[in-house]
Amino acid sequence: MSKSKMLLSFIGHKGEFYELGLQDFIPIHKYDCIWIQWVLGQLTDDDIILFLKRCSKMLTNKGVICVKENIIENGFEEDTSFNLITRNEKDLRIIFLNSGLQIVHEKVQKNWPDSLTKVKMFCLVSKV
DSSP states (O other), rough: OOOHHHHHHHTTOOOOOOOOGGGOOOOOOOOOEEESSSSSGOHHHHHHHHHHHHHHHTTEEEEEEEEEOOSSSSEEEEETTTTTEEBBHHHHHHHHHHHEEEEEEEEEOOOTTSSOOOOOEEEEEEOO
8 A cells, every 4th residue: 555655746746545354445525426346255245335325315416426346247256366256247237236225327448459358437416
């Protein structure tokens, strides 16, 4: 973490750093956009739902949550070397729904090699 802080200071980064697991992270500011990329596979479904609910409470009136994750066709794949799972799109949609979020836009990653797992992005807003 200290090396990241040092390197980012050279480009004028003025953000904050948090040293804790995503399942324990509680946003403390209001955000226009919360970007979540390639980390949900390391959380349980219940932890994702709780995390997304916390994030949605911290969005501005027109704020969005963007999620970018690998997805598979059916079931899930477990990768013990990285301690993560890759979910299917249906399961991700259920997680979003159970988090009180609505998909307003979605897109498959373009120019992605066929040899790699499909990547999809979702733009979510709070249903409340």
